[in-house]
Amino acid sequence: MTKPLPNTAYAVLGFLTSREPMSGYEVRKSAENLHYFYWSPAQSQIYSELRRLAAHGYVTSELVRQDGKPDKRLYQITEAGTTAFRVWLNETPAEPTMMKHAMLLRLFFGQSAEPARLGVLLEQFISDGEEALAQIAIVREYAELDPDARWQGIVAAWSEAHFTTEIAFARELLRRLADGEL
Amino acid sequence: MTKPLPNTAYAVLGFLTSREPMSGYEVRKSAENLHYFYWSPAQSQIYSELRRLAAHGYVTSELVRQDGKPDKRLYQITEAGTTAFRVWLNETPAEPTMMKHAMLLRLFFGQSAEPARLGVLLEQFISDGEEALAQIAIVREYAELDPDARWQGIVAAWSEAHFTTEIAFARELLRRLADGEL
DNA sequence: CCAACCATATGACAAATAGTCATATGATTG
DNA sequence: CAATCATATGACTATTTGTCATATGGTTGG
Numbered sequence: 425m426t427k428p429l430p431n432t433a434y435a436v437l438g439f440l441t442s443r444e445p446m447s448g449y450e451v452r453k454s455a456e457n458l459h460y461f462y463w464s465p466a467q468s469q470i471y472s473e474l475r476r477l478a479a480h481g482y483v484t485s486e487l488v489r490q491d492g493k494p495d496k497r498l499y500q501i502t503e504a505g506t507t508a509f510r511v512w513l514n515e516t517p518a519e520p521t522m523m524k525h526a527m528l529l530r531l532f533f534g535q536s537a538e539p540a541r542l543g544v545l546l547e548q549f550i551s552d553g554e555e556a557l558a559q560i561a562i563v564r565e566y567a568e569l570d571p572d573a574r575w576q577g578i579v580a581a582w583s584e585a586h587f588t589t590e591i592a593f594a595r596e597l598l599r600r601l602a603d604g605e606l
Numbered sequence: 607m608t609k610p611l612p613n614t615a616y617a618v619l620g621f622l623t624s625r626e627p628m629s630g631y632e633v634r635k636s637a638e639n640l641h642y643f644y645w646s647p648a649q650s651q652i653y654s655e656l657r658r659l660a661a662h663g664y665v666t667s668e669l670v671r672q673d674g675k676p677d678k679r680l681y682q683i684t685e686a687g688t689t690a691f692r693v694w695l696n697e698t699p700a701e702p703t704m705m706k707h708a709m710l711l712r713l714f715f716g717q718s719a720e721p722a723r724l725g726v727l728l729e730q731f732i733s734d735g736e737e738a739l740a741q742i743a744i745v746r747e748y749a750e751l752d753p754d755a756r757w758q759g760i761v762a763a764w765s766e767a768h769f770t771t772e773i774a775f776a777r778e779l780l781r782r783l784a785d786g787e788l
Numbered sequence: 789c790c791a792a793c794c795a796t797a798t799g800a801c802a803a804a805t806a807g808t809c810a811t812a813t814g815a816t817t818g
Numbered sequence: 819c820a821a822t823c824a825t826a827t828g829a830c831t832a833t834t835t836g837t838c839a840t841a842t843g844g845t846t847g848g
Contacts, residue, residue, distance in 0.1 A: 430803090434711075438715040438718070441715070447826070460705075461714075462705065467806085469805075491814095493815095494827075497827080514720055515723070518727055519708040523703060524613070526701040532643075533757070549700060578713060578716070593763075612833065634797095650798085673843095676843085678798085679797090
């Protein structure tokens with residue numbers, strides 16, 4: 425067995441599994457849907473990921489000339505790529521969730537902070553969370569109309585549960601701060 | 607203002623704020639408490655972080671000879687370091703939480719998976735979560751006895767809420783899989 | 789007793805990820 | 819008609835992660 429690729433690679437491969445030939449740009453757009461539970465930020469290196477997948481023989485590519493727009497390179501998954509993806513999906517145990525929870529990191533050191541400032545941070549955290557909830561609700565509602573998007577909908581619902589819990593706990597803390605308990 | 611350091615640096619600084627001179631090794635042990643909500647693991651580079659903090663003048667260090675054990679280097683936070691830490695804690699807005707949720711990434715592509723295998727993955731996910739809950743409960747219970755650990759306890763309770771939500775959702779999915787709904 | 793392992797202690801190095809910037813085309817908008 | 823946006827790709831750097839190497843000395847099991 426060849427050495428397993430990072431999850432990032434399989435995520436890209438996953439997009440190519442469904443909606444056939446895609447450009448790096450299209451993959452990038454699709455990947456934004458992973459934003460809330462995987463792959464926080466920006467990814468110019470979807471392009472390098474695609475080149476790596478090509479080097480492994482998991483995708484083939486073809487340059488397509490366009491007018492009115494810059495040329496693009498279309499990537500298509502191969503037999504080997506499909507197999508590798510399914511093996512990853514079905515056989516590979518999921519790594520533990522990794523978080524970088526900047527709010528909790530600050531709270532952890534809360535004794536060194538001014539309570540009033542923590543309150544401001546918490547309020548911002550709550551409103552960011554509400555914004556996220558609104559975005560995710562749109563995805564979930566859209567997914568509910570499309571049977572092919574069933575699992576996207578499930579993931580969206582899971583994410584909503586996550587943010588709802590976060591917001592509830594933050595509000596509770598805010599109340600305790602206001603009551604002078606902390 | 608100098609360019610802000612990564613959160614990692616402030617986390618290390620935070621440990622030095624409380625329990626005065628510490629070795630890299632001690633910082634590393636302390637940092638394990640961040641495991642469930644920040645900073646998966648991984649820290650040979652606590653040592654490089656400490657060297658960087660020293661380069662910024664936020665810590666000073668002193669070599670201490672020991673017998674019975676290898677020599678160590680003790681790091682102490684400076685005035686400038688304390689200030690930088692407080693500014694970060696009180697004034698810097700918390701970045702959005704970043705997650706790498708490998709289970710959700712797999713579920714996202716669930717339509718390409720065999721339901722039975724997803725069930726196995728979910729069961730593993732649940733038992734890992736229960737294990738985490740047990741570990742965190744120990745931290746929380748310990749923190750409840752120590753007034754100085756108040757915020758550590760709050761963070762532990764928040765983490766418990768997180769894992770409880772995760773487990774509940776995973777169980778619900780498992781039930782739907784068993785019922786053949788998915 | 790002594791090999792294996794554990795705790796203390798630090799660091800080099802490579803791989804992966806994140807983040808910023810550059811480049812280019814052409815449509816839309818103020 | 820300048821500014822901005824959408825399409826499209828990639829270089830380059832900084833940061834983070836992960837693995838391995840090194841060294842000292844105590845503990846433990848066979």
